[in-house]
Amino acid sequence: MSFFPGQDPEAGNAFQCDAIAHVIVPRSADLGDEFYVRRALPSVKTRMVGPFIFFDHFGPAEFRVGQGLDVRPHPHIGLATVSYLFDGEIMHRDSLGTEVPIRPGEINLMTAGRGIVHSERTRSELRTTGSPIHGLQMWVALPAAHEEMAPAFAHHEVDEFPMVRDDDMFGRVVIGSLYGKTSPVKTTHETMFANIAMRPGASLPIDADHEERALYLVDGTIDIAGDTFEPGRLLVFKPGDKITVKAVTDAQFVILGGATMDGPRHIWWNFVSSRKDRIEQAKADWKAGHFDKVPGDEIEFIPLPEK
Structure with a gap:
């Protein structure tokens, strides 16, 4: 899912913490009725963080009665989508026959491989009452050797993820390993993603174990080496440097990253590949109707963009 054709985000000002390589200021778009989407990756100075090649933060917003999310069927290749919600619900359907709702704290990991089609919508029952929506949509690139793997889908419930906590901090290790805990989510490349909540005055070190790391602040204010950051x-972050995050207010953020990907990736619309010719093939295949249909959502689709 790509909510809007936003331009690349911009890098922010320099900060006194030497461990921060770049501060990315997301591009923001209002898709209507104050439903905002902020795009942090890819950016001009940072194309990827580990395997993460795309990062959208949508909401928080409230769908009114009769409204909802309607992302029509669309294709992907060469990536895995990672969907994570803070509030609300989204119904996922794909060309494998998957039909499953995702709710806060859960994760959907859809591996496109050689090609998959999916849709994301609000269930009709929620349209009768109105419903909140707030979450993240991320893409991770696949290693070159796995770009043409068979498509797959995995859904994981909240209680599957290991937790780290103390009196002033709560963390959920969603993908990969962090703070001695390892998630059961299977990936094709070293990947790390965790959701952290902290109370005012709490401190948390961020391990330097992963080659590439970043932090996205969802709510609240944090301090790193005397610099404060808003949502x-x-x-x-630079590789190898240890960092300590201090919560100035109640704060929630995600940590993401992993090993450096095995070479650059090309990205066009919903397609990611290490080869430009593969993206051209995918464009032609979608235009010609060669991708599989989504059972239960066969009528509508998003056409190939003209540019």
Whole structure:
């Protein structure tokens, strides 16, 4: 899912913490009725963080009665989509026959591989009452050797994820390993993603174990080495440097990253590949109707963009 054709985000000002390589200021778009989407990756100075090649933060917003999310069927290749919600619900359907709702704290990991089609919508029952929506949509690139793997889908419930906590901090290790805990989510490349909540005055070190790391602040204010940061910033850290995050207010953020990908990736619309010719093939296949249909959502689709 790509909510809007936004331009690349911009890098922010320099900060005194030497461990911060870049501060990414997301591009923002209002899709209507104050439903905002902020795009942090890809950016001009940071194309990827580990395997993460795309990062959208949508909401928080409230759908009124009769309204809802309607992302029509569309294709992907060469990536895995990672969907994570803070509030609300989204019904996922795909060309494998999957039909499953995702709710807060759960994760959907859809591996496109050689090609998959999916839709994301609000269930009709929620349209009769109105419903909130708030979450993240991320893409991770696949290693070159796995770009043409068979498509797959995995849904994981909240209680599957290991937790780290103390009196002033709560963390959920969603993908990969962090703080001695390892998630059961299977990936094709070293990937790390965790959701952290902290109370005012709490401190948390961020391990330097992963080659590439970033922090996206969802709510609240944090301090790193005397610099304060407000919500909606992606802090990209330098490799190998230890960092301590202090909560100035109640704060929630995600940590993401992993090993450096095995070479650059091309990205066009919903397609990611290490080869430009593969993206051209995918464009032709979608235009010609060669991708599989989504059972239960066969009528509508998003046409190939003209540019």
